[in-house]
Amino acid sequence: MSFALAARLTRASSRFVAATPSTRFAATTPRVQRSAAAAACFSTRVGGLRMPAGDPHDPHHEESFEEFTARYEKEFENVQDVFELQRNLNNAFAYDLVPSPSVITAALRAARRVNDYPTAVRIFEGIAAKVENRGQYDEYVKELQPIREELGVNLKEQMYPDGTFGEHLGAAKGIE
Numbered sequence: 654m655s656f657a658l659a660a661r662l663t664r665a666s667s668r669f670v671a672a673t674p675s676t677r678f679a680a681t682t683p684r685v686q687r688s689a690a691a692a693a694c695f696s697t698r699v700g701g702l703r704m705p706a707g708d709p710h711d712p713h714h715e716e717s718f719e720e721f722t723a724r725y726e727k728e729f730e731n732v733q734d735v736f737e738l739q740r741n742l743n744n745a746f747a748y749d750l751v752p753s754p755s756v757i758t759a760a761l762r763a764a765r766r767v768n769d770y771p772t773a774v775r776i777f778e779g780i781a782a783k784v785e786n787r788g789q790y791d792e793y794v795k796e797l798q799p800i801r802e803e804l805g806v807n808l809k810e811q812m813y814p815d816g817t818f819g820e821h822l823g824a825a826k827g828i829e
Contacts, residue, residue: 718750718753721748721750721752722752722753722755722756725741725745725752725756725759725760726755726756726759728741728745729741729756729759729760729762729763730759730763732763732766732767733767734767735767735769735772738760738763738764738767738769738772739772741760741763742760742772742776742779745760746779746782746783750783751780751783751784751789751793752780754793754796754797757776757780757793757797758797758800760776761773761776761797761800761801761804761806762800762804764776764804765804770806773804773806774806774807774808774809774812777793777794777806777808777809778809780793794808
């Protein structure tokens with residue numbers, strides 16, 4: 654039992670027990686029953702029933718990679734503005750896995766739909782940060798080459814081939 658739940662139960666039960674009962678209910682309702690009723694209202698079980706193991710609405714359900722991919726493809730298809738796109742990207746990259754190329758494709762199409770080129774470039778930077786080595790990143794770039802050409806998305810390393818990204822950024826801000 655969590656500390657917050659225990660504190661709530663203690664506060665709730667003390668309110669019911671410490672309250673002076675009216676004379677009408679004093680003889681018929683013992684204090685212990687009211688205290689148990691207070692604790693029951695904070696119970697985490699719903700009618701003693703447990704959801705089926707395969708139910709995706711079960712809070713302890715572990716999502717497979719295929720379910721994750723389908724969910725995020727659908728999320729990116731429904732994106733209507735830049736905020737939703739970036740929120741979904743943050744959520745997708747927060748997991749301890751690299752999203753599949755189909756999820757990345759859906760994200761790139763969503764970035765094009767909301768006309769957000771910088772986020773499209775940053776998607777590849779996110780992939781570079783999530784993969785374990787340069788070879789995996791190169792595989793993603795190779796597999797996503799057709800969608801990149803279709804949408805006209807350049808990689809950061811194509812825009813700054815000599816690795817001077819930081820120098821250009823510093824010059825734009827007036828930092829030497």
